[in-house]
Amino acid sequence: MSTWPQWLPLREELAPMSAYGAPQVEADASLNTNENPFSPSPELVKAIAARVTEIGSRLNRYPDREATELRTSLANYINSQSATSIDISNVWAANGSNEIIQSIFLAFGRKSALGFTPSYSMHPLIAKVTATPWIDGTRRKDFTLDCDAAASQIESLRPTLTFITTPNNPTGSALLISEIEMLARSTQLVGGLLVIDEAYAEFSSEKSAITLIEKFPNVVVIRTMSKAFAFAGARVGYLVAHPSVIDAMRLVRLPYHLSALTQVAASAALEFSDELLATVQGLIAAREDLASELSALGLEVIPSCSNFLLFSGFKRASADVWKDLLDKGVLIRDVGLEGYLRVTIGNGAENKKFLMAIKEVLNK
Numbered sequence: 001m002s003t004w005p006q007w008l009p010l011r012e013e014l015a016p017m018s019a020y021g022a023p024q025v026e027a028d029a030s031l032n033t034n035e036n037p038f039s040p041s042p043e044l045v046k047a048i049a050a051r052v053t054e055i056g057s058r059l060n061r062y063p064d065r066e067a068t069e070l071r072t073s074l075a076n077y078i079n080s081q082s083a084t085s086i087d088i089s090n091v092w093a094a095n096g097s098n099e100i101i102q103s104i105f106l107a108f109g110r111k112s113a114l115g116f117t118p119s120y121s122m123h124p125l126i127a128k129v130t131a132t133p134w135i136d137g138t139r140r141k142d143f144t145l146d147c148d149a150a151a152s153q154i155e156s157l158r159p160t161l162t163f164i165t166t167p168n169n170p171t172g173s174a175l176l177i178s179e180i181e182m183l184a185r186s187t188q189l190v191g192g193l194l195v196i197d198e199a200y201a202e203f204s205s206e207k208s209a210i211t212l213i214e215k216f217p218n219v220v221v222i223r224t225m226s227k228a229f230a231f232a233g234a235r236v237g238y239l240v241a242h243p244s245v246i247d248a249m250r251l252v253r254l255p256y257h258l259s260a261l262t263q264v265a266a267s268a269a270l271e272f273s274d275e276l277l278a279t280v281q282g283l284i285a286a287r288e289d290l291a292s293e294l295s296a297l298g299l300e301v302i303p304s305c306s307n308f309l310l311f312s313g314f315k316r317a318s319a320d321v322w323k324d325l326l327d328k329g330v331l332i333r334d335v336g337l338e339g340y341l342r343v344t345i346g347n348g349a350e351n352k353k354f355l356m357a358i359k360e361v362l363n364k
């Protein structure tokens with residue numbers, strides 16, 4: 001726990017907190033933050049450079065506050081992926097989906113927020129920072145979500161915001177669209193929003209919750225370019241929802257929040273979406289291979305619809321296994337669940353390095 005100087009008028013509820021973040025340490029294989037391991041192609045890099053050069057002489061001016069080109073491109077991308085007919089009025093973009101989550105709390109964090117742990121730890125963390133009471137809902141012992149139980153929790157607790165991550169992080173399991181529809185109905189019944197974090201949607205074959213927005217205006221879907229889209233460094237996340245939700249985002253965003261550089265880089269990347277997503281099928285195949293290899297070593301692997309695997313079955317503390325892997329140059333994630341570790345699917349060489357290292361570490 002950090003000790004703050006007496007003279008510092010820090011908000012009381014922040015004092016016991018420490019700064020969040022996965023360790024950013026050098027490793028031969030960095031398999032800890034679920035990025036796509038494949039770099040943008042030289043053609044895309046060139047396209048981004050050309051767009052940046054083009055706007056360079058206008059950087060004395062503020063950017064388009066409405067990010068019109070980018071939001072239009074995002075709407076087209078969603079429609080091509082999900083056979084929907086959304087438009088720019090349904091889309092908001094920001095510096096990573098974490099900023100989107102923060103804006104949701106700033107706009108709608110009225111009474112309380114409910115989520116089902118273990119899930120993405122930034123949801124409760126941003127709730128805390130924005131002073132919205134957070135309620136930890138329950139899952140089954142195997143971490144799957146019992147949607148009937150979740151619906152009853154929503155109806156009795158009546159939260160303003162209910163968070164669902166699908167595919168879930170850190171488990172990788174996805175909900176069926178019929179289950180999400182049931183939760184949409186429950187949240188609608190209590191006058192709340194259902195926030196679906198679909199950071200890993202492109203790795204899953206389940207229908208996106210974006211298809212529910214027309215029927216349920218209280219459904220809000222968060223997406224990101226950081227994972228499947230191989231664009232984490234640019235920091236672009238987006239939200240798809242009813243136009244009234246987008247209007248509320250305008251109330252809480254900072255002026256000109258999305259830089260002109262980010263806007264043109266992301267617009268250029270969306271023109272290469274086929275190319276950027278071409279690696280997704282290969283990563284899914286590698287995920288299945290790696291899952292069987294880990295099972296063959298006697299480990300238990302949770303079936304994943306994402307680009308990572310959560311596994312357990314160690315004969316000693318998972319934190320020690322994590323450290324031994326790092327000593328061998330392989331950085332994976334200790335997500336704070338005793339007995340479990342999470343590994344991101346990397347490129348062929350990284351996956352091989354991880355497998356060799358885990359074999360050695362298990363035999364230690």
Ligand SMILES: *Cc1c(COP(=O)(O)O)cnc(C)c1O
Pocket residue numbers: 034095096097098099120165169197199223224225226227232235236237
């Ligand atoms: C990685 C991740 C994000 C992060 O998104 P950014 O767009 O990079 O801010 C959001 N939600 C979940 C569930 C994630 O795992």
